[in-house]
Amino acid sequence: MSNLILFDDPAIRPALLPFTFTRPVADIRVGILTITEKWTLKLRTEPSFLAESYLRVKYPLQLTTDNLFINGAVCPTDELVDRIKTLSLGESLISPGGLLLALRTDRNPTEADQLLDIPQHTTTFDEPVPTLRQLWSIIAAHGNQLRADFTLITAGRQSQPITDPFTRCYAPENIFLEEGATVRASILNAEDGPIYIGRNASISEGSVVIGPFALGEGSMVHYNSKMRKNTSVGPYCKIGGEVANSILFANSNKGHEGYLGDSVVGEWCNLGAGTNTSNLKNDYSTVKLHSYVTNDLVDTGRMFCGLIMGDYTRTGIGTMFNTGTVVGVNVNVFGSGLPPKHVPSFSWGGAQDGFSLYRIEKALRVADEAFKRRERLFDMVEEDILRAVFNAEQANRSL
Known part of the structure; x- marks a missing residue:
């Protein structure tokens, strides 16, 4: 399994304040679980986080040579999980509207806005995906x-x-x-x-x-x-x-x-x-x-x-x-x-x-x-x- 990292989308995080003042987007609770807990159960692995710098002591970032970045505002579905599991290095998934859903890479970005600059083969995921874009x-x-x-x-x-x-x-x-x-x-x-x-x-x-x-x-x-x-x-x-x-x-x-x-x-x-x-x-x-x-x-x-x-x-x-x-x-x-x-x-x-x-x-x-x-x-x-x-x-x- 690739190294799972849940990232804060720079276009979404400010829209989810005040909750994202004190946590990454993925630690918002919606339903019974937080989004972090949902991905942990679905992929059977503990994530790290690409979040604001002042949050990284509590929510550390861990990088390897095979990193799977998943948008922390996205709630997993069975269809999305199955597709993410097939991602190759250098491949990304985006929504029909252009939102980056997931990226598998050997690069080591330390800021979320660097993800889009990584060379990648992009595929559109057409199935509906529950996403927190606003409060x-x-x-x-x-x-x-x-x-x-x-x-x-x-x-x-x-x-x-x-x-x-x-x-x-x-x-x-x-x-x-x-x-x-x-x-x-x-x-x-x-x-x-x-x-x-x-x-x-x-x-x-x-x-x-x-x-x-x-x-x-x-x-x-x-x-x-x-x-x-x-x-x-x-x-x-x-x-x-x-x-x-x-x-x-x-x-x-x-x-x-x-x-x-x-x-x-x-x-x-x-x-x-x-x-x-x-x-x-x-x-x-x-x-x-x-x-x-x-x-x-x-x-x-x-x-x-x-x-x-x-x-x-x-x-x-x-x-x-x-x-x-x-x-x-x-x-x-x-x-x-x-x-x-x-x-x-x-x-x-x-x-x-x-x-x-x-x-x-x-x-x-x-x-x-x-x-x-x-x-x-x-x-x-x-x-x-x-x-x-x-x-x-x-x-x-x-x-």
Whole structure:
């Protein structure tokens, strides 16, 4: 097997900010798995990454004399995987629109924009390929990816039984529990899509879960919660209230009442009690989102689109977000009223009194405390990434 490298397409990465401030494109979660995890399972090999330089300590690049570069924004399909396996050295695959999907080469590029300069025999791959090109494409692709990931993860395996006598299951053949998962006095309805409950995850009393739905390893659904279809909760999260067509990446909390709809929440976030999102405009027009590429609002073409929240961001009790709000990395939002449609990274404040720059040392201390609550170490690798994002934000504000 060639040396697998997932690369950040320079034309796509900026469109997926704020999530790509703190990770390569391929580490975005869509469906049950991250794109990295999908390729790892499909090709049965661990990748390295061609990402931004400040991310390379955490996401290193490893080069050999036979490198297989795959676009980190592309989700694998069986047809694409089969075709990639037949690539010869010096051969590449592109989409009908010209997007570089994969390249096998003996060259050792250290920047993504160097890939197109490598001499190659180019072949067009005509089959449809799920690709994250914009923030809202995460939401658009999520339902189908959740189903595909369920099939990938559970193929040829046996679910653990649900032994609780007070839990009611509809279409139990579409429900899969990993070892250590528990369900108590809840309703699981998998008639319209599968339900996946990860290792040592739990669903508490009085909850209603509608598939497709996924709960990651060590995560918890609090009691009396309503988990609507196309919702995926990553590892080590706590979720409650009402959630629909949304994704939590990992290590994030929404433990209280409040509605989260058609939204994507990064890692190490915390939504205070009563935090609510709007995902539908009163006039039923399509939702516009802030673009980090144009620094302006762009039309998503979607009627439903809620909150986009970068890593390490937190909200106070009773926080409300307007339809199509984009919040950056390490933001603290609190107070009454609706914040603006875009809150830049390292902001502190709310709609009533406005926002100021979140002091970096205080932000790092809060991040360290969040890691300790999960018995994790907030080390210099994580700190350096946040300092790089902070410095970039300061530079952007001074323009």
